[in-house]
Amino acid sequence: MPVLSPQQKAYAQYKNNKIMTASAPELTLMLYDGAIKFLNVADFAMEKGDIQKAHNNIVKTEKIIEYLRNTLDMKYPVARDFENMYSYIDRRLVEANITKDREIVGEINGHLHAIRDTWIEVMKANHVYVKDA
Numbered sequence: 001m002p003v004l005s006p007q008q009k010a011y012a013q014y015k016n017n018k019i020m021t022a023s024a025p026e027l028t029l030m031l032y033d034g035a036i037k038f039l040n041v042a043d044f045a046m047e048k049g050d051i052q053k054a055h056n057n058i059v060k061t062e063k064i065i066e067y068l069r070n071t072l073d074m075k076y077p078v079a080r081d082f083e084n085m086y087s088y089i090d091r092r093l094v095e096a097n098i099t100k101d102r103e104i105v106g107e108i109n110g111h112l113h114a115i116r117d118t119w120i121e122v123m124k125a126n127h128v129y130v131k132d133a
Helices: 007-022 024-048 052-070 076-101 102-125
Strands: none
Touching: 007 052, 024 052, 052 076, 076 102
16 A cells, blocks of 8 residues: 555545535535546546556446446436436446447536536535535
8 A cells, every 4th residue: 555645644534524524415416526537537548548547437437327326216206217317328338438439428428517517406406505516
């Protein structure tokens, strides 16, 4: 394990505290942000020809989508809509990873941004404080 500088340790502690004190809606927002970040890294890696890095980051995005799908509460009708949306995104991620198609990555990124932005609006409408948004 690498030795962390005092600044790195402080930042790691800050990130851990941010996660541990976040509400459920904030955690969901963090997941959307993470999926977007990993997809951006994958896209940049594809542009640079780093196939392994692209693959690794698409897989990270897939895992976030899988987690979001697995946490849906299907007793609510809107959960079916999210299931359909996540299922589509998951299929497209697999296709993007197999073909290393940046156009598909761009499409998925657009969907994830739209979902994230809608989630922020839902949080605001329900008077959930949105940090850094």
